[in-house]
Amino acid sequence: xxxxxxxKLQSLVDGELGESEARALEARLVGDAEAQALKAELEMTRQxxxxxxxxxxxxxxREFYWSQIERRxxxxxRQAARxxxxxxxxxxxxxxxxxxxxxxxxxxxxxxxNLRGVSESPWEDIETPLAEAGxxxxxxxxxxxxxxxxxxGEPSNEGTTEGTVN
Amino acid sequence: xxxxxxxRRLLGLSxxxxxxxxxxxxxxxxxxxxxxxxxxxxxxxxKSPDPSHKKVEDALAQKLKIMPLKYKNYFEVTRKIFTxxxxxxxxxxxxxxxxxxxxxxxxxxxxxxxxxxxxxxxRVDSALPKGETVAIAGDDKNGTAWLVxxxxxxxxxx
Numbered sequence: 001x002x003x004x005x006x007x008k009l010q011s012l013v014d015g016e017l018g019e020s021e022a023r024a025l026e027a028r029l030v031g032d033a034e035a036q037a038l039k040a041e042l043e044m045t046r047q048x049x050x051x052x053x054x055x056x057x058x059x060x061x062r063e064f065y066w067s068q069i070e071r072r073x074x075x076x077x078r079q080a081a082r083x084x085x086x087x088x089x090x091x092x093x094x095x096x097x098x099x100x101x102x103x104x105x106x107x108x109x110x111x112x113x114n115l116r117g118v119s120e121s122p123w124e125d126i127e128t129p130l131a132e133a134g135x136x137x138x139x140x141x142x143x144x145x146x147x148x149x150x151x152x153g154e155p156s157n158e159g160t161t162e163g164t165v166n
Numbered sequence: 167x168x169x170x171x172x173x174r175r176l177l178g179l180s181x182x183x184x185x186x187x188x189x190x191x192x193x194x195x196x197x198x199x200x201x202x203x204x205x206x207x208x209x210x211x212x213k214s215p216d217p218s219h220k221k222v223e224d225a226l227a228q229k230l231k232i233m234p235l236k237y238k239n240y241f242e243v244t245r246k247i248f249t250x251x252x253x254x255x256x257x258x259x260x261x262x263x264x265x266x267x268x269x270x271x272x273x274x275x276x277x278x279x280x281x282x283x284x285x286x287x288x289r290v291d292s293a294l295p296k297g298e299t300v301a302i303a304g305d306d307k308n309g310t311a312w313l314v315x316x317x318x319x320x321x322x323x324x
Contacts (some may be wrong), residue, residue, distance in 0.1 A: 100181040127289040135288065138234055144297050145229045150280075150288055150304040 001034055009035065013042045198251050199270055200319040201294070205244045205260040208237035208303075208311040219243055226315065229299060237311060247319060250276065260314055268316065278302065278316055296320055 011017050012025050029035050091098070126148060128135050138147045206222060207214065214221075219241035222230070230240055243261065248268070250256050255267035255277075267279040274295040280288040280302050292300050296318050303313040 096179070096181070099179075103181065126291070129286045129289065140229070140232055143229045143232050143299075145233065145299040145301065146292060147233050147235075148288065148290055148300070148302045150302060152304070 001032075001038070005035070006038065009039055010042060013039060013046055198249055199276075200247060200249050201268060201276070202317055202319050203246045203248065203258050203260055203266060203268075204242055204313075204315045205264070206313040206315060207241045207243050207306070208235060208239070208313060209241070210236075210238045210309070212239060214241040216241075216243075226299070226317075230301075230313075233301075235303075235311070240313070255279065264312075264314070266314060266316070276300075276316075280314060294318060 008017070008025060012022055017025065029039060126135065126137060128150070135148055135150045137149070139145070204226070207219065222240040222242050227240060246258050246260065248256055248258050250268045250270045252270040252272055255269045257265055257267050259265045263283050265281050267281070269277045271277055271291065274293055276292060276294045278288075278290045278292070278300060279286055280290075288302050290300060290302060292298075294300060294316070297320075299315060299317040301313050301315045303311055306312050
């Protein structure tokens with residue numbers, strides 16, 4: 001029993017098939033016990049649903065009920081239109097002040113970015129041209145100081161304490 | 167009241183233009199900067215054999231304390247105030263054997279070249295805004311050390 005046949009059976013139970021098609025399907029059912037069982041189950045389900053469905057009545061007339069919905073929709077639309085026009089009026093009145101404030105904010109952002117750039121990356125380059133000289137550096141962000149230690153000959157950290165130089 | 171509206175708009179535009187110009191022009195005005203270079207001698211001794219050396223006891227001493235250096239005391243050998251520009255290197259003699267060349271790289275950055283006995287020993291490109299300090303240092307005789315400290319001059323140079 002394929003899906004098409006099952007759907008046809010459902011249509012038969014729902015009374016959606018034409019007379020000739022219904023007769024042909026009924027004839028097919030005669031020798032098919034499985035199909036008969038399915039049809040019986042579908043009919044039982046249909047009856048159970050029909051007989052036990054709760055009916056809820058709206059305590060208002062249909063027209064009154066829909067008029068309320070329509071009124072609410074119109075009210076919401078009017079409110080949206082009013083608020084958008086209010087914003088336009090406000091922008092029109094205060095745009096110079098807004099432009100000034102925006103420009104000031106942009107300027108502050110530029111300054112902040114510049115300052116951040118300075119504190120995050122103080123070093124661009126350290127070069128030691130002498131082949132026999134080596135170096136290492138130490139930076140304290142808190143005290144804003146950078147130390148570059150140059151050593152000649154063998155790399156040495158004679159003048160520094162151990163473990164704190166990077 | 168009608169005449170006020172264009173006036174207010176003009177005021178707003180002027181403010182906007184002013185801020186934009188300030189942001190663009192200010193960095194270019196800082197073409198010349200005054201810096202200070204100090205040659206220090208680092209030692210564990212309490213006194214320098216040269217009475218002209220002055221013990222470093224200002225804010226720099228506090229900064230040096232947190233550096234990973236083993237020395238107890240720092241003595242100022244020389245101090246030079248100089249002005250740098252973004253066109254040429256400015257030469258500053260910190261001792262008979264040693265001098266630095268400093269150039270403004272713009273946007274608070276500088277290049278410091280350290281020369282020892284006429285040879286370029288070190289070149290450092292660094293950000294050097296107010297409050298920032300850069301020191302180039304190395305070993306000296308008998309477990310002592312030298313430091314060339316460069317920082318911007320705050321307030322009026324003395």
